[in-house]
Amino acid sequence: MRGTRRWFVKVAGVGIGSVLLASCGGGATPTPIAAPASSPVSGTTPTPAPSPTAQAATATPTRAASRRPFRVGVILTMTGSQASLGESQRNGMEYYLSTIDAAAGDWQIELVVEDSAGKPDQALTKAQKLVERDHVQALAGIILSSEAAALRDYVVEKKIPCIIGNAGLVALACDPAKKSEFIFNVAKLQGQAEAPLARYAVEKLGYKRMVLTAPDYTAGHNRANVFKNVFERAGGTVVDAVFPPQGTQDFGPYLQRILQQQADAVWAFYSGEDAVRFVQQYVEFGVRDRFPLIATGDTVDENILEQQGDAALGVLSVLHYSPLYESEANRRFVAEYRAKYGAVPNQFSYQGYLNARVIGEALQALGGQATFTTEAFLQALRAARFAGPVGEFRFEPESQFAIVHALLRRVERLPDGTLGNVVLEDLGTVTVSEVCPLL
Amino acid sequence: MNALAIRRQWRLAIVAVLAVLLVLAPALLPTYPLSVLTEILIFTLFAMSLNILLGYAGLPSLGHSAFFGTGGYAVGLLAKYYGTPAALALVIAVVAGILVAIVTGPFVLRTHGAYFLILTLSLTQVLFGIVWLWRKVTGGDDGLPGIPSPRIPFLVGRISDTANFYYLTLIVVGIAVAAIAWIVRSPFGLALVGIRENERYLEGLGYPTWTLKYVAYILAGGFAALAGGLFAYFKGFVGPGQISWLLAGEGMVMVILGGAGTFWGPAIGALLVLLLRYEVSAFTQRWVMILGIVFILNVLLLPQGIVRLPQRIREIRARLRRETTLAPPLAEATAAAPDRSVERVIERS
Numbered sequence: 001m002r003g004t005r006r007w008f009v010k011v012a013g014v015g016i017g018s019v020l021l022a023s024c025g026g027g028a029t030p031t032p033i034a035a036p037a038s039s040p041v042s043g044t045t046p047t048p049a050p051s052p053t054a055q056a057a058t059a060t061p062t063r064a065a066s067r068r069p070f071r072v073g074v075i076l077t078m079t080g081s082q083a084s085l086g087e088s089q090r091n092g093m094e095y096y097l098s099t100i101d102a103a104a105g106d107w108q109i110e111l112v113v114e115d116s117a118g119k120p121d122q123a124l125t126k127a128q129k130l131v132e133r134d135h136v137q138a139l140a141g142i143i144l145s146s147e148a149a150a151l152r153d154y155v156v157e158k159k160i161p162c163i164i165g166n167a168g169l170v171a172l173a174c175d176p177a178k179k180s181e182f183i184f185n186v187a188k189l190q191g192q193a194e195a196p197l198a199r200y201a202v203e204k205l206g207y208k209r210m211v212l213t214a215p216d217y218t219a220g221h222n223r224a225n226v227f228k229n230v231f232e233r234a235g236g237t238v239v240d241a242v243f244p245p246q247g248t249q250d251f252g253p254y255l256q257r258i259l260q261q262q263a264d265a266v267w268a269f270y271s272g273e274d275a276v277r278f279v280q281q282y283v284e285f286g287v288r289d290r291f292p293l294i295a296t297g298d299t300v301d302e303n304i305l306e307q308q309g310d311a312a313l314g315v316l317s318v319l320h321y322s323p324l325y326e327s328e329a330n331r332r333f334v335a336e337y338r339a340k341y342g343a344v345p346n347q348f349s350y351q352g353y354l355n356a357r358v359i360g361e362a363l364q365a366l367g368g369q370a371t372f373t374t375e376a377f378l379q380a381l382r383a384a385r386f387a388g389p390v391g392e393f394r395f396e397p398e399s400q401f402a403i404v405h406a407l408l409r410r411v412e413r414l415p416d417g418t419l420g421n422v423v424l425e426d427l428g429t430v431t432v433s434e435v436c437p438l439l
Numbered sequence: 440m441n442a443l444a445i446r447r448q449w450r451l452a453i454v455a456v457l458a459v460l461l462v463l464a465p466a467l468l469p470t471y472p473l474s475v476l477t478e479i480l481i482f483t484l485f486a487m488s489l490n491i492l493l494g495y496a497g498l499p500s501l502g503h504s505a506f507f508g509t510g511g512y513a514v515g516l517l518a519k520y521y522g523t524p525a526a527l528a529l530v531i532a533v534v535a536g537i538l539v540a541i542v543t544g545p546f547v548l549r550t551h552g553a554y555f556l557i558l559t560l561s562l563t564q565v566l567f568g569i570v571w572l573w574r575k576v577t578g579g580d581d582g583l584p585g586i587p588s589p590r591i592p593f594l595v596g597r598i599s600d601t602a603n604f605y606y607l608t609l610i611v612v613g614i615a616v617a618a619i620a621w622i623v624r625s626p627f628g629l630a631l632v633g634i635r636e637n638e639r640y641l642e643g644l645g646y647p648t649w650t651l652k653y654v655a656y657i658l659a660g661g662f663a664a665l666a667g668g669l670f671a672y673f674k675g676f677v678g679p680g681q682i683s684w685l686l687a688g689e690g691m692v693m694v695i696l697g698g699a700g701t702f703w704g705p706a707i708g709a710l711l712v713l714l715l716r717y718e719v720s721a722f723t724q725r726w727v728m729i730l731g732i733v734f735i736l737n738v739l740l741l742p743q744g745i746v747r748l749p750q751r752i753r754e755i756r757a758r759l760r761r762e763t764t765l766a767p768p769l770a771e772a773t774a775a776a777p778d779r780s781v782e783r784v785i786e787r788s
């Protein structure tokens with residue numbers, strides 16, 4: 001008898017398991033037919049379905065009712081080591097939408113944020129979810145270039161406009177076989193900061209011999225390559241290039257190697273925790289006393305400056321953004337962003353802002369068109385031009401990457417006691433097409 | 440004995456229902472859940488292959504992603520440089536996984552327990568370092584994108600590409616899972632359980648335990664490489680994340696969550712972990728925390744895995760009724776099999 005009961009309960013267990021499996025299907029079937037954006041053509045959909053992540057849709061119901069929903073799937077690194085980038089990027093997007101009540105032209109913009117956890121395969125699954133279940137009309141965000149590489153074919157196959165907010169994947173800009181009319185990039189490509197900085201180092205700073213250092217991964221090598229090519233074409237010599245692994249705790253051996261060189265200065269690219277440690281140890285090991293440090297802006301990014309403290313003072317860097325850039329639009333952006341999120345916007349917040357704004361501007365340009373076509377939306381994106389926080393924003397037609405301003409910045413202590421990247425000079429605009437041959 | 444026969448019939452019936460559901464899934468599900476299901480199938484195979492080592496042979500490997508990644512990179516490199524057809528590439532991927540296991544086995548199998556864990560972990564890290572640094576060939580951290588996804592030819596045009604690849608995965612994983620089922624129920628599989636329970640005793644009985652473990656390691660490597668190759672085709676790219684020890688850790692979570700040493704446990708674990716990752720993360724950024732809580736609760740309350748839930752309930756009920764506790768569940772560690780001679784030997788020991 002006992003045995004009979006045992007097998008029955010066991011069978012029930014397997015049954016529960018199979019129900020679980022079936023409910024995976026069931027749970028994963030949210031009736032997409034009823035999703036408001038599944039038929040973007042019909043303007044009669046009453047209110048957009050409440051999305052847990054679309055806090056930005058703050059418009060009053062009456063306004064929302066008269067507009068058609070435009071769903072943007074945003075893929076960001078919300079967990080993992082790159083989480084702060086995703087957070088800043090999302091804040092930037094939501095900030096922009098709050099300034100226009102998420103309304104653009106005939107549309108009510110809705111963000112559906114999904115976490116990639118920094119994993120390319122998860123990013124791809126999330127893209128499938130956003131496109132196939134949530135029926136988003138465009139994709140945005142995307143932090144890591146490996147994620148962009150994983151998404152590229154899917155986006156092109158599904159013909160979904162994709163406006164990348166950060167990932168500067170070289171192939172998407174420079175490889176004719178990988179470029180696509182569906183893919184835009186509001187951020188920067190690896191090398192867009194390094195090329196003007198290298199030129200400036202030779203021409204204005206008079207450096208002849210330099211040591212380069214960056215983490216040992218693709219972006220680090222690409223950036224160092226661009227710097228080297230520009231620097232050597234302008235008449236300088238790169239005497240050594242040092243590539244410590246990502247996540248290096250003790251830069252001592254690498255700094256020792258740098259100290260043994262005969263050089264005028266050191267160029268560095270690091271980001272996140274690596275940048276904090278590198279800049280601090282650079283001073284502690286006394287390298288700073290021998291070689292001035294010039295860097296790509298990420299090395300002294302606003303979100304790590306306070307951690308670096310006085311060690312960062314005086315570091316010259318080039319980046320496409322600084323919260324201290326002098327313009328009416330930027331002052332307003334910084335003040336309102338700070339009031340909303342309690343922190344100064346950094347380059348990722350700025351890119352998030354551009355990411356949302358370029359979508360808003362394109363929808364605005366579409367105006368009251370009766371039907372939404374991807375073709376018209378892509379056309380409007382290509383034609384988008386507006387005065388952003390840092391000068392005029394537009395895409396370079398050949399690459400569909402943003403034309404960025406290279407700002408020369410220096411870390412200084414501000415009157416309020418915090419550290420900031422003071423803009424010394426605008427080194428002009430840089431296009432991706434100029435950078436491609438240098439990579 | 441009669442109860443045993445009925446139980447087996449029930450089991451067969453449930454497996455049959457499950458199989459029918461899986462075959463009909465493309466008709467019932469939209470494309471996105473179908474692609475999640477495809478991923479669940481692939482990770483089921485991965486977790487089951489790890490279960491051969493971790494669950495049956497009692498070898499805690501933190502390096503199983505080495506085989507998964509080897510399979511993935513084999514497929515990626517063959518597609519990129521030679522345009523090899525998928526069927527051949529998958530076979531080569533399996534061979535590559537087996538080769539890695541043959542070469543590394545003699546080193547890692549010299550050890551037990553925590554030392555085995557550390558050695559397998561180092562093995563993964565070595566391979567990870569190679570693919571990360573050998574940028575020209577493996578694409579470094581950007582990986583190898585653009586692997587063309589294979590299709591079942593006669594279904595092209597009749598069903599969506601997602602469904603087509605789903606069926607391909609279902610067939611391959613189905614065959615592999617059947618093979619694993621056959622392996623773990625064979626005398627060889629039972630001997631592995633014996634090794635887990637008392638290796639020296641088995642050795643005393645004259646079993647060549649080292650060779651048995653070596654063969655299990657090689658088999659597990661081959662199946663994991665097959666899963667890795669399928670995953671590379673499924674995602675259309677392969678990157679260092681697919682060879683990183685984090686993936687091996689995730690596989691371990693799947694196996695332990697579902698129930699190590701049980702046949703269906705890893706499948707349930709894979710299902711649960713992936714649903715948490717894809718469904719819960721859409722609602723909260725704290726999905727990793729939820730996974731952690733589920734895992735802790737599971738280990739505390741159901742230390743032998745979710746698959747043992749009914750048994751656990753029965754035990755608790757028995758205790759509440761102040762009955763004597765039922766026979767220790769050890770005898771049921773493996774799925775029902777008529778011949779469990781080795782286990783009986785162990786039990787007597």
